[in-house]
Amino acid sequence: MTQRIRRRFSGLQWAWFAVATAAGLPIGLLWWLLAPGGLNLITRDPALGTGSNPEVWLPRDLTLAGLFVFAGCLLAVFITDNARQSRQEDLVLALAGGLAGAVLAWQVGTFAAQFWGAPADTSVNASVAFSLRSLPVLLLWPAATAVGTFAISLLTLLKKGPEGTAGPVAGDAAPGA
Template identity: 85%
Template sequence: MTQRMPRRSSGLQWAWFAAATAGGIPVGLLWWLLAPGGLNLITRDPALGEGTNPLVWLPRDLTLAGLLVFAGCLLAVFITDKSRRSRQEDLVLALAGSLAGAAVAWQTGMFAAQLWGAPADTSINASVAFSLRSLPVLLLWPAATAIGTFAFSLLTLLRQGPEGTAGPVGRDAASGA
């Protein structure tokens, strides 16, 4: 007689991958809306509105970097939700999805610039067009997700105490105080 082990639905696990990947679309649109060289809603400075100004390139990359870190922290909060049991498979799929989501955000922002932005003459430099000069920025979303998940999990373990009770941290168990 064979004994069957109950399997967890893999659809819920893949939901983390799909949600993180699909999250790249609004992040990319926000990048184009907020960044200098895009619609430039943060500064609204006309001097920073065009990509021909080299001073635009770093803030444009940093805008995407900030959005990706925020998205990673938000994903970490959802992964470490206390109402459900956290699983390693969820984290791995969320990290893979966040890497894919960062790439989707990058491409969505560049596509939005092509659709709604002014045409750019890239004969001087390719960075004149709305683009990302520093590709390692795309690693910030999975990094923020991993670090945030680690921090939330560590804080949860510290809050539970050494025996897994919900006791306060830092009290001396021998003195009872």
């Protein structure tokens, strides 16, 4: 007779998903506020203020990419908190929340541009309107979370040693050698 083991997700684990998803709201607004073609608070250059200038399109996507990498690294720091035992379910839910937050940020940014921005004539090119030209940018948030979690976990493991206590690490002499 085989027994099935069911794991229940605790409320804290679902909080990783909810917080990462909800963080998409302010990130989307920040994207519109900071990016060229949006409110353009970074450069404040009038030439970069409208999407009709093709030189705006790449910096607009890169602004969102930078916000996603920052959010992913920050989420990785919180997931790998040393005060509690990290589990794989936390990481999976945080990655899913990061992806959902990225999609939400993209939609909030484009909605903010439609709501508060000037109307754009998209008959020449759809990228004239405040939009995201490179959809793979949406994967940067979960990717930064995964890489950050790996790096922090690896550094923590190297610091503690192979037995989980402060012991010799790579490059140290073995005891009794």
